[in-house]
Amino acid sequence: MSGDDKTLAPPTVTxxxxxxxxxxxxxxxxxxxxxxxxxxxxxRYAGELRAxxxxxxxxxxxxxxxxxxxxxxxxxxxxxxxxxxxxxxxTGVCESGPCLGRSIRRYPIRIEGxxxxxxxxxxxxxxxxx
Ligand code: FES
Numbered sequence: 001m002s003g004d005d006k007t008l009a010p011p012t013v014t015x016x017x018x019x020x021x022x023x024x025x026x027x028x029x030x031x032x033x034x035x036x037x038x039x040x041x042x043x044r045y046a047g048e049l050r051a052x053x054x055x056x057x058x059x060x061x062x063x064x065x066x067x068x069x070x071x072x073x074x075x076x077x078x079x080x081x082x083x084x085x086x087x088x089x090x091t092g093v094c095e096s097g098p099c100l101g102r103s104i105r106r107y108p109i110r111i112e113g114x115x116x117x118x119x120x121x122x123x124x125x126x127x128x129x130x
Pocket of ligand 1: 056057058059061080081082083084085097098099
């Protein structure tokens, strides 16, 4: 192995005030990847903070069709406006719809003061960061 091996840290997004998100509230953010610009969203549910990609796992489109928030508090679920599919707000697993059993991409997060730092690296099954 050469001494030139370098591991690049995955990019992050800082969401100012994100750690202060209220219960059952969500907020979208931009992922400025020039090869694949897209959105994510943070969500607090049952006291837990989560960060997800705003993209369905079975059809690469925004869950909210660009019309608001992917989390619907009336349902207490993440919701796909394309197919009325619903996803668990803590795990991102599809509970009903064409991608049943598959998960929205979830990102690791960490809290720094009032801010939330989202690492743009997909979590593995069973990971439980924050
Ligand atoms: S786009 Fe996949 S459930 Fe709607």
